[in-house]
Amino acid sequence: MMESIVDNEANAGFGAQAGRLALIALGSVGALLGAGVVTGFIVAHQQQGGAMTARQLLILAGALLFVLGCGFTAWRGIRAALAAGAGDGPPTPREGRYRAVMLIAALTGAVISVILMLQNDALTDNPIGFLSGPVSPAIAIVLALLVGVLIPALSIYWHLRAIDEQEAAAYNKGALFAAYAYWIGAPVWWLLWRGGLVAAPDGVAIYLVTIAIASVTWFWAKYR
Amino acid sequence: MKNRLKVLRAERNWSQADLALRLDVSRQAVNAVETGKYDPSLPLAFKIARLFEMSIEEIFDDGEHRG
Numbered sequence: 001m002m003e004s005i006v007d008n009e010a011n012a013g014f015g016a017q018a019g020r021l022a023l024i025a026l027g028s029v030g031a032l033l034g035a036g037v038v039t040g041f042i043v044a045h046q047q048q049g050g051a052m053t054a055r056q057l058l059i060l061a062g063a064l065l066f067v068l069g070c071g072f073t074a075w076r077g078i079r080a081a082l083a084a085g086a087g088d089g090p091p092t093p094r095e096g097r098y099r100a101v102m103l104i105a106a107l108t109g110a111v112i113s114v115i116l117m118l119q120n121d122a123l124t125d126n127p128i129g130f131l132s133g134p135v136s137p138a139i140a141i142v143l144a145l146l147v148g149v150l151i152p153a154l155s156i157y158w159h160l161r162a163i164d165e166q167e168a169a170a171y172n173k174g175a176l177f178a179a180y181a182y183w184i185g186a187p188v189w190w191l192l193w194r195g196g197l198v199a200a201p202d203g204v205a206i207y208l209v210t211i212a213i214a215s216v217t218w219f220w221a222k223y224r
Numbered sequence: 225m226k227n228r229l230k231v232l233r234a235e236r237n238w239s240q241a242d243l244a245l246r247l248d249v250s251r252q253a254v255n256a257v258e259t260g261k262y263d264p265s266l267p268l269a270f271k272i273a274r275l276f277e278m279s280i281e282e283i284f285d286d287g288e289h290r291g
Contacts, residue, residue: 093246133269166253222252224261 018079027074033145034067036117043221097142097162101154108150112143170221226285229260232276246275 041060047054051061091099119135134144159168186206192198232236233243233254240254247254247268256262257272264272 090241092241092248092250094248095244095250098250164249164253165265165268166249166256169262222256 003201018219018223020077023077024074024081027070027072027077030070031067031074032113034063034070035114036064036152037041038067048174092164094164097157101158105151105154108154109148112146115139115143166224170218172220174214174216175218178210182210185209208224225260226258226287227238227257228283229254229272232278232283233258247271 038060041063047084116135186201189198189201193200240251243250244254255265269284270278271282276283
């Protein structure tokens, strides 16, 4: 009895946690990019006019299947993560707040991504153009408010009420690694560009790499 | 840092969730402390000590033995 109390709990291995996160991340990104391809394909077809050929319909069906498959993969990952967390009974109040904020943040991210995909003319040329292509001023203001007001409010609540000190320490470690990667990586790229050795520094790429380093470090520090 | 948290918890038949609830942390944090992957802050160490009605030194061992 005592053994089961001790051993059947939140000590799932780093690999299992990483696997679940990979399922969620790959599924979500795949679904997002696939949805971008589908949207771009439909928009391009509408601009050309006429009925879709059998080949175009096949491509569209394939892309839709890909989106569904990726969405299902992400859903499996989320279900597995929730099941692993529920292995020892209902979540504690702090864990409940944690999950609620995660859900709101994920929904906000999904809404922002969908708006960007539907807005971006670049979709017709580039399926991932929504990451950096132009948007209308009104949409830009709405999205900037979402990111600039809602996310900070959520983050404050997250850090004060949802996470505990172990996760805060993991965040601090991730922030430190990301900050150094930025402080060192950005000027190195800039200097190499000035020397004519590489392409001009890309703000979006630097931002994504910084986020990735912070996230990977946080994950390692939290679940190792 | 080594500690007796897992044993003390098991002696009381508490799950990690039970202990997490009492300490107001996540199960992951309880697990990280138990396995020595995370050293708790002083406030959390005091909280743990009060919960088990022991001194911090009776629960945590930093490997520095007093002569």
